[in-house]
Amino acid sequence: MFLLEVVHDSKYLLSDNYETIKATEILAKEGFVVMPYMYPDLNAARELADVGAACVMPLGAPIGSNKGLATKDFIQILIDEIDLPITVDAGIGRPSQACEAMEMGTTAVMANTAIATAGDVQVMAEAFKKAIEAQKLGATYISAGHIFATDCKKDLPPRGLEFLKEVCNSVTIPVYAIGEIKLSDVQMDEIIKCGAKGGCIMSGMMSL
Structure with a gap:
């Protein structure tokens, strides 16, 4: 399994989708399970699927920003149009944002910065888990x-x-x-x- 991030922009850490597609194709041909980080763009996502990506991992907001789903509408297009698992790979800062992503139909979320910078890492990780579980089970309050x-x-x-x-x-x-x-x-x-x-x-x- 290979989590692929091709980034030339050192300030915002945005994905270079063109180079990501080329790298995904090379790695997939070598037999790797490739999970590419990408800026949410339908055409790029389709190309990633065509060259062998195992999933696509669009950013919700810039890496480390914890701003949530700033690219929500574009992620929804990928969910609706791409026949691959969709994992939000950046921007998730709170359990409620993770719940929102899951409600949209994403397969998973990455919450590295939110958990790593929490005062109590274990409590924050558990909060993400329980929040998603409660809403998946249909809790209304x-x-x-x-x-x-x-x-x-x-x-x-x-x-x-x-x-x-x-x-x-x-x-x-x-x-x-x-x-x-x-x-x-x-x-x-x-x-x-x-x-x-x-x-x-x-x-x-x-x-x-």
């Missing part, structure tokens, strides 16, 4: 918690607002905070600022 200390889980520390923010950034479906959520405008403002659609109130309602 998720609850995240427990956010604040609660008597229901005295032995477990609360996950906190930063955790809630990470979860909200990890999915494209609504997130509701749970765990000692009260009838408080201040607290509700805090969870909304994290990206949550709302909060799940239990003990607060029972004490009315």
Whole structure:
């Protein structure tokens, strides 16, 4: 297996599609399974398929930018027109962006920079995995918690607002905070600022 990147542009690291096609043809004839990184262009993708590429790997945004699917419309054309697996190879910075790519019909995504630069690499990698799994299974919303200390889980520390923010950034479906959520405008403002659609109130309602 050969992940092929032919880049002459040192600033934006954009693929040289013409040279990529030539290199793919040479490597494929030598028996390599070639996975070429490319700028999303239908004609170039067709040529890559013709010369033996195992898949095409268009960039979503410049390498290392974590800007998501800036080339979304062009990637969709490849998905619709090319009979090869499509893997987004650059630009994915958040689990929600990975979910968006998978919803479009891509086969996979590469998220090297997003994971490598995360504060907690393992947590970020798991967030990518779980976010995609949840949406593939058809979840229409998720609850995240427990956010604040609660008597229901005295032995477990609360996950906190930063955790809630990470979860909200990890999915494209609504997130509701749970765990000692009260009838408080201040607290509700805090969870909304994290990206949550709302909060799940239990003990607060029972004490009315």
